[in-house]
Amino acid sequence: MRYCTNCLEPDTRPDTEFDGDGVCLPCRYYRTLDQIDWDERRGALEEISDWAKARNVSGYDCIVPVSGGKDSHRQAVYCRDELGLKxxxxxxAYPPEEQTERGADNIANLIELGFDCVYVSPGPETWRRAMTTGFRKYGNIFKSTELPLYASTPKVAIAYHIPLIIYGENPAIAWGGSGGSKDGDASRLKYSNTLGGGDLSWLQDDGFDAGQLYWYNYPSDDELAQAGLRFIYLGYYLPDxxxxxxxxxxxxxxLVCRTGExxxxxxxxxLQVYDALDCDFLAANQMLKAIKFGFGKVSDQCSVAVRWGKLDRDEAIKLLQKYDGKCAPRYIEQFCRYIGISEEEFWAIAERYRNHDVWVRDGNDWRLRNPVG
Ligand SMILES: [Zn+2]
Structure with a gap:
């Protein structure tokens, strides 16, 4: 496990790209920001908006996929108020066992800012069973739920003849993960690491049929091309x-943030109280990510903060060492209760995914072989 020489990004992230000097892709992108002609990008964004307005046959120029969180609020309001889009x-929507109260309040708040919203609620029993399969087969709580989360948007766009889909940040340049492109084009999103081209065979092998997986099934490249859909990352066009x-x-x-415990x-x-508000399983999934790859959410957040000069590297390392991959037992209990397994079974499955190239036994605990700093 190596770390970016500028921020704290580890090279264990799937599809990460370090250069010969050991600098990660987001840091290299950051260094180009002051050479970018933002007026030109804004012009390109306006051209795309005009393109969508000219193709509006439904009453809507574009779709903004939303969870109701911070990025959703910014995207939706920006598209309407700054770009004049409808x-x-x-x-x-998550099932009630997964959706937090504050998440429900936040999506309600966003809609009350004056938007129309289509909710897609995949069947709760399939959702629960598919989540169980993803956890068992990949040690990933969200392996299955990312599929309807992403596939539902182009499905609605095709059904309602809406020409443009506007996502938030490009994960490749924001976090270093795979986004299929390093610019504003989001059309290759389905080939990202999590979505795996929309492959459903791992669920079909477990007995799920096409009817159960309708909302999990990403439209084919032919269907997308036929619909003439365009996908962009808004984050690429805005400096902030x-x-x-x-x-x-x-x-x-x-927006309502996390409070108390x-x-x-x-x-x-x-580290952030305004991040990941709609589902508390996320803490458990980030812990699982740390078991597999040696880093969790705090590592991601510290790398961004160092890159943007919000934290110096030494302070960031201290925060990372203290909090990365932490998950209170109550979040694990909540997840176990939902999918109907014991905590012993949870840990037995989680430990199957322990990456021994990254972790080494230390008494009753595990420690990173090569911790940052
Ligand atoms: Zn970096």
Whole structure:
């Protein structure tokens, strides 16, 4: 395990790209920001908006996929108020056992800012069973739910003849993961690491049929081409589409943040109170990510903060060592209760995914073979 020589990004992230000097892709992108002609990008964004308006046959120029969080608030309001677009919001709703109260309040708040929203609610029993399969087969709680989360948007776009889909940040340049492109084009999103081209065979092998998986089935490349759909990352076109900017914007527009124990990074493994608000299984999934790859959410957040000069590298390393991969037992209990397994079974499955190239036994505990710093 190596780390970016500028931020704290590890090279264990799937599809990460380091250069010969050991600098990660987001840091290299960051260094180009002051050479970017932002007026030109804004012009390109306006051209895309005009393209969509000219193709509006449904009453909507574009779809903004939303969870109701900070990025959703910024995207939806920006598209409407800055670009003059008429967006339809599309939200893939979690079952009540997964959706937090604050998540429900936040999506309600966003809609009350004056938007129309289509909710897609895949059947709860399939959702629960598919989540169980993803956890058992991949040690990933969200392996299955990412499928309807992403596939529902182009499905609604095709059904309603809406020409443009506007996502938030490009994960490749924001986090270093795979986004299929390093620019504003989001059309290759389905080939990202999580979506795997929309492959459903791992669920079909477990007995799920096509009817159960309708909302999990990403439209084929032919269907997308036939619909003439265009996909973009808004974040590529704006100099300040950033976690902390979007967080402040959304809070000013009524976003409810985590409070009390849920806001404690020792328990949530998360430094920001305005991030990941709609589902508390996320803390457990970030812990699982740390078991597999040696880093969790705090590592991601620290790398961004160092890159943007919000934290110096030594301070960031201390935060990472203290909080990365932390997850309070109650989040694990909640997940186990939902999918109907014991905590012993949870840990037995989780430990199957322990990456021994990255972790080594230390008494009753595990430690990273090569911790940052
Ligand atoms: Zn870096």
């Amino acid at each position: 967006p339809l919001l599309v939200s893939c 589409f950033l976690d902390f900017v979007n967080g402040e914007f959304a809070v000013a527009h009524g 849920d806001a404690d990074p020792e328990q949530s493994g998360n």
